[in-house]
Amino acid sequence: MRKIYEQDVEDIATGASFMGAGGGGDPYVGKLMAKSAIKRGNPVSLINVDELDPEAIYAPVACMGAPSVMTEKFPKGDEFQRVLQAVADQQHKKIGGIFPIEAGGVNSMIPFVLGAQTGIPVVDVDSMGRAFPELQMTTLHLAGVTVPPMAITDEKGNMGLLDTVTDKWAELLARDMTVEMGATAVVSLYSTTGEKLQEAGIAGILTKCQQVGQIVRQHSKGHDWQLQQLHEITNSLHLFDGKVVDVSQTTSGGFNHGQITIDGLNSFSGKTMTIDYQNENLVAHVDGQLAVSVPDLICLADIDSLTPFTAEDVRYGKRMAVFGLPCDEKWRTPAGIETVGPRYFGYDYDYQPVEELAKERG
């Protein structure tokens, strides 16, 4: 257990934005929310998965919807407690802690906001080890923890409880409600025991995000040892450097969809990378050849400052470094690939690990 202060959430949000693989919301918004809550409330306790109460339940609280809208339509603040309470009421159990559903600029911060509001500890775990766009895309789902009982609410005070026959049905119904609520909503779901969370979650993700955030904060232009540090923490492969020459984005069905085209710089000069995304980056090709695909991470950062970019930050002329990160081993299973592999997102090719694709290119 350790206490979390403003500098900590600042670094965690930055690192989570990197690990969010282009999604998970704007870290600037996430930082503002968490720092303001900690200033007004209490410093928050961060506990490890080996410190969990076997009698209690643990649940994520998260924003759902299009990240581009989240930047303009903040939660009001009382949504987090409302959905958590609703989920706890359904279970008739005490809440032992909260955790982020995913690494991401906003969704890594919500448990800290709620922790500062309520004193409930935050657990150093998430259910993706990155960010993904849909509710059933979690390692908890793979381990048989279900989305329901799920609560969904908005800043106006509308509230829904969902009990669905599959996690995908929860995604479909909650996505429609999210769109109606104004393209973002607040949800709690996947409540589970400490034992199950320890087995099925991605432990230590917040500490890893904080380490990445510290590297970014300390980064000075041209210091290769910092890229080396990033590699040591995340196993990142430096896939591309380039300048953004085209971006397309649409917001529909409660998601941001789009494509980014990058012309190569430095040792990548003369090559072109394209990245497709649905909230998060899905696949990247260099000159038409697959370089990395879901569930591996495609992470974007400013070429000089290493500041991470979410997909909706990307603008014409931005100079970016693109990193490929191997996903957690839990995703590299048949069930994992079926849930979040390239075919799920409509691509007609199989998943290949990013490090193998890199070897093939030589």
Place this chain on the structure above:
Amino acid sequence: MRKIYEQDVEDIATGASFMGAGGGGDPYVGKLMAKSAIKRGNPVSLINVDELDPEAIYAPVACMGAPSVMTEKFPKGDEFQRVLQAVADQQHKKIGGIFPIEAGGVNSMIPFVLGAQTGIPVVDVDSMGRAFPELQMTTLHLAGVTVPPMAITDEKGNMGLLDTVTDKWAELLARDMTVEMGATAVVSLYSTTGEKLQEAGIAGILTKCQQVGQIVRQHSKGHDWQLQQLHEITNSLHLFDGKVVDVSQTTSGGFNHGQITIDGLNSFSGKTMTIDYQNENLVAHVDGQLAVSVPDLICLADIDSLTPFTAEDVRYGKRMAVFGLPCDEKWRTPAGIETVGPRYFGYDYDYQPVEELAKERG
């Protein structure tokens, strides 16, 4: 209190289909469901609003969605009990009875199905005195009874509970869920006390529907005294006789929308009527002049047999009689007109009672 048998539900469904003003679902489907439930279960008790238990709550159970889809996608049968139980659980009160949310071929029958399944009595009341397309369009809403706590379910077993800040928000969120569930769903909502139901409901609607159904069953071509009987029960004005020459229909957003064009026959020869509908008939014009608009009823029947037509039954060549019925006085209030008048549905003119419009035409 009286017992309801197969012939009763047959007549009620026919009459409710007439009073459904073009909506409320296919009476053939409704009759099948109710007759089969009564055959397998028990005859159902129909009670009056002066026989209600002051300690109990009363709630409608209904199908929501596009009537055209309801004809092909039947409820499985266990949905009705599921939503009613969910609503009762939220209230911690005993259920004294169920009632139709509206007059309509399907929605007048669901309480009888549920009554046969459970023994819960059906109350001779509804919340519209006709059918309307949206959830907030009830006399209960006008009287301050709220849609939430609301339950919504589908034949697969997905279940949602809604607690919304307004009835219109319940309509918006439940409509999205209905579309996702396959364009129809089963709902329970507007649970209320016997006292409030007596004050705010449309009492006697099922008996009125049964009387209309009996007239239709006994109708023989050319018997004017039966039109006279219909008039005595419903205050119907015989607005038009004609042959359908054009029908447009789209199913979108969980509704059927369309327009019907009818060329005049008999004394209406040389004139043309157009009827716009959204599940239910909304406005009818003769040669461009308004003849009747919501909340007054526009009811369609076969010119020879008086068999009622729902809007989605209407086909090229059908020979129809069109009746205008004054709506219940509860709708002819400023709040009623605001909720279901022509301006709510996007028309840029004020409501005028159908009998006044008829007088103006002379």
